[in-house]
Amino acid sequence: MFQERHALLPSETHDEAARYAFVSSLRKMFTVDLFPGMRTVYNERQRPAFEAKHGRTPDDVREAKTLMEQSFYYRGSNVIGRAAQELLWDTVGESVERQLDTLDEAAKPKPGDLGTLRTNPDLPIPRYIDSVDIHVMPGNFHTELSPDDTFAGALYDRGVHVFSFGGLGARNDGLGVAMAAFVRETYPDLKPKRILDMGCGPGFTTLPWKEAFPDAEVHGIDIGGPQVRYAHGRAEAMGEAIHFSQQDGTATDFPDGHFDIVVSMLVTHECPQPVIRALFKEANRLLAPGGLTLHDGGASYASDPFENLLMSWFGNNVNEPFSAGFKSLDYDQAFIDAGFAKDKLVRGKRDPVYLKGQLPRISFVGAMKD
Amino acid sequence: MTDAPIRKPRRRFARGQSRPEYLQPGDIDQVMIMLVALMSEVSALRDRIDTHEAVADLGGTATTDAIEAYELTPERHAAREAKREAMLKRVLRVVTEERDAAATDGPVKKATA
Numbered sequence: 001m002f003q004e005r006h007a008l009l010p011s012e013t014h015d016e017a018a019r020y021a022f023v024s025s026l027r028k029m030f031t032v033d034l035f036p037g038m039r040t041v042y043n044e045r046q047r048p049a050f051e052a053k054h055g056r057t058p059d060d061v062r063e064a065k066t067l068m069e070q071s072f073y074y075r076g077s078n079v080i081g082r083a084a085q086e087l088l089w090d091t092v093g094e095s096v097e098r099q100l101d102t103l104d105e106a107a108k109p110k111p112g113d114l115g116t117l118r119t120n121p122d123l124p125i126p127r128y129i130d131s132v133d134i135h136v137m138p139g140n141f142h143t144e145l146s147p148d149d150t151f152a153g154a155l156y157d158r159g160v161h162v163f164s165f166g167g168l169g170a171r172n173d174g175l176g177v178a179m180a181a182f183v184r185e186t187y188p189d190l191k192p193k194r195i196l197d198m199g200c201g202p203g204f205t206t207l208p209w210k211e212a213f214p215d216a217e218v219h220g221i222d223i224g225g226p227q228v229r230y231a232h233g234r235a236e237a238m239g240e241a242i243h244f245s246q247q248d249g250t251a252t253d254f255p256d257g258h259f260d261i262v263v264s265m266l267v268t269h270e271c272p273q274p275v276i277r278a279l280f281k282e283a284n285r286l287l288a289p290g291g292l293t294l295h296d297g298g299a300s301y302a303s304d305p306f307e308n309l310l311m312s313w314f315g316n317n318v319n320e321p322f323s324a325g326f327k328s329l330d331y332d333q334a335f336i337d338a339g340f341a342k343d344k345l346v347r348g349k350r351d352p353v354y355l356k357g358q359l360p361r362i363s364f365v366g367a368m369k370d
Numbered sequence: 371m372t373d374a375p376i377r378k379p380r381r382r383f384a385r386g387q388s389r390p391e392y393l394q395p396g397d398i399d400q401v402m403i404m405l406v407a408l409m410s411e412v413s414a415l416r417d418r419i420d421t422h423e424a425v426a427d428l429g430g431t432a433t434t435d436a437i438e439a440y441e442l443t444p445e446r447h448a449a450r451e452a453k454r455e456a457m458l459k460r461v462l463r464v465v466t467e468e469r470d471a472a473a474t475d476g477p478v479k480k481a482t483a
Contacts, residue, residue, distance in 0.1 A: 014438050018417035021447075022410045025454040029462075037469040044472035073472075076465035079399055083406035091410065 003161045004170040007106055007237035008230060010154050016095040023091050024165045026084045031165075034077040035310070036358055041073045042306050057305075061312065064305040078317060082136075085163075085318045089137045092159045096151060104148040107233025114241035117232035119225050121147070123246055126275075128322070129223060134270050136319045141201065142224035153230025157202035167353045168204070171238075175265045176208030178350040179296055179364065183261065184212060186348070187292065192216045192260035196286060198249035198279060199223075199267030203231030203242065209261070210240045216260075221247040250278035257288040268297040269326040276329060280338035280367075287369040294346065294366035297326055302360070311359075331365045340367035409461060413454055420450060 003009060012020060046067045050058055058064045068074040096103070109117050125142055133140045137155065145151050160172050168174040176197075183190065192213055197206040200220030210218045220242055222228050228244040235242040247253065249264070262283040268276050283293040302308045315323040335345055346366040352359040393401070421440050422432040430436050442450075459466070 014421060014440070015414050015418065017442075018414035019410050021417065021450065022413040022454060025413075025451060025458065026406070026409075029455065029458050034462075034466070037466065040469050040473050044476050045468075045478060048477040071468060073465060073468040076462075079402045080406065080462065080465065082399075083403040086403060087407055087410060090407075 002170065003158070003166070003172070006234065008103060008150075008154070008233040009237075010092075010096045010099055010103060010158050012095050016091070019091045020095075020162050023084060023088050024162050026080070027088065027163055028165045030077070030081045030084055034080060035313070038068065038074055038077060038310065039306075041071050042068060046071060047306070059305060061305045061308045064309045068306075068309065081313070082317050085136050088159055088163055089135075089155065092162060093138070093155055096154045096158065100145070100149075100151055100154075103150045103154050103230070103233075104146065106237075107150045107153075107229050108148060109232065110236075113232075113236050114239070115232065115235055116243045116245075117228060118245035119228060120246045121225070123223065123225075123248065125223060126248070128272050128275060132319055132321055134319055135314075140224075141222065141227055144225055148229065149226045150230040150233065152224055152226035153202045153228075153234075154226075156227070157204065157230065157234065160204075164353065171207070172202075172204035173208045174353045175296055175298075175350075176205040177212075179263060179265065179294060179348075180208050180212035182348050182350070182364075183292065183294070190260065190290075190292065192291075194219065194259045195261040196221065196252075196254070196259045196263070198262065198264040198283075200231055200244065201227050203227075203234050203244065205263075205265040206231065206242055206244075207235060207238065207240050209263070210242060217243065219243045219245070219254075219259075221245050221249060221252060223248050250275060250282050252282060252286065254286055256285055257291075259286045260288055260291045262286050262291070262293040263295065265296045266298040268295050269299045269323045270320060271326070272322050273325045273329050276326065277334050277337060280334055280340075284339040284367075284369060289369055291369045292346065292366060293369075294348065294364050296350070296362065296364040298362060299323060299327060335365070335367040338367075341370050344368040344370060409457070413457065416453070416457075417450055420446070 042064075047057060050067050058067055121144075129140060129142055137152075137159065139152055139155075141152050141156065143152060157172060160168060169177070194217045195209045195213060197209060197218070197220045200206045200222050201224075203220055206218060206220035209216070218241075220228070220231055221244070222231070223246065225246050228246045231242070232244045235244070249267075264279065268279065271279070279295070280293070287293060299311065302311050312324065314320040332342070332345055336342055344367050346368060348364045348366070349361040350364065352362055418437065421437050424446060425432045425436050425440055
């Protein structure tokens with residue numbers, strides 16, 4: 001599937017497009033062929049051998065991992081998966097860097113823009129962001145290459161599409177569309193005046209909220225300046241009025257009770273537990289009575305030790321150091337600690353956007369403010 | 371008619387110090403990552419040749435501008451995707467053979483002497 005063209009989307013030369021196509025094919029092979037094949041090797045070879053020797057099945061993820069590491073298939077497949085991840089950012093990065101002057105210029109706020117942009121060059125970047133390049137994306141979401149930089153935003157927007165071989169849709173907006181649809185169906189009486197997307201990245205999780213609730217004022221915040229600059233230019237190019245600002249979601253400058261919906265998508269699994277708790281607390285402060293907060297961490301859960309190993313692939317292979325802590329958090333308690341009432345907790349599910357048919361449905365968690 | 375001069379074949383190894391050995395077992399992962407990057411280059415080259423053919427099929431000349439301007443058709447895109455998948459399967463056969471054997475033959479039986 002091709003990514004929808006707009007003025008801010010980086011373009012490719014013939015050979016850049018060919019390299020994108022290769023890395024997409026490689027990612028697809030890893031995802032639909034090599035990755036599920038680990039189950040075949042485990043079920044047909046490694047587990048039976050373990051059972052024959054020990055008279056029981058592996059009983060924790062570490063035992064399953066040690067067992068699988070004896071398999072060349074497992075080792076070889078994992079290094080291919082890792083190589084694909086590194087190749088992805090390097091390939092897309094080369095293409096984005098080549099046209100960065102044009103992108104930076106096109107993203108700048110202009111008279112007549114529908115939405116607004118606020119950046120904050122003095123915003124402190126927390127250590128959990130600055131010390132780890134999430135997804136092994138060099139520079140992570142926040143590194144500034146110049147005062148008007150859009151690099152990391154463009155890299156992520158284009159890179160995610162290649163990574164998921166189009167699985168998030170032509171606008172990369174599958175997650176936002178799914179969550180907004182859930183809200184409309186589950187809470188038909190909710191008429192939000194203002195909506196906030198925390199950790200909005202290039203804005204592909206933010207725009208669907210404006211499309212689902214055209215009368216609402218929609219805001220996206222991100223700690224990365226290049227993300228919100230790119231997101232602003234992208235939203236303008238797509239004709240949507242969104243207000244982007246560079247802020248830390250745990251301490252925003254919005255007034256109390258300012259929003260009716262506060263969401264995050266694919267953010268919490270990259271955050272240490274104290275940051276997740278702080279995001280929920282800030283959501284509670286920002287919500288008006290009757291307002292709703294929802295967080296799609298993008299991770300699945302499994303009770304089987306081997307399935308748990310598979311679910312931990314990103315944590316083990318592509319720099320998601322907080323994803324284990326994300327999974328072990330007591331969410332009910334975290335929302336209660338953040339100020340929400342026990343009988344106002346919300347749970348929803350969506351289909352996985354990639355690894356379809358291989359992963360259980362993805363849960364999102366949230367709460368409604370009294 | 372003169373006899374061809376008798377010439378010894380050139381020697382293809384160098385005498386003297388043994389070849390330095392730099393790579394260590396832990397370097398294999400990096401080599402594998404280089405190999406995957408090289409596959410990307412081979413794949414891009416193959417696509418470029420395919421674009422030459424596509425431009426020629428349309429009666430054009432494969433100049434640099436014509437190659438950059440060529441718009442990939444969905445049919446050609448699908449055909450390239452199939453070729454890439456086939457190439458990946460061939461190159462990665464040594465990785466996948468263990469899984470394919472496990473799927474077909476089940477657990478490894480102890481060899482009987």
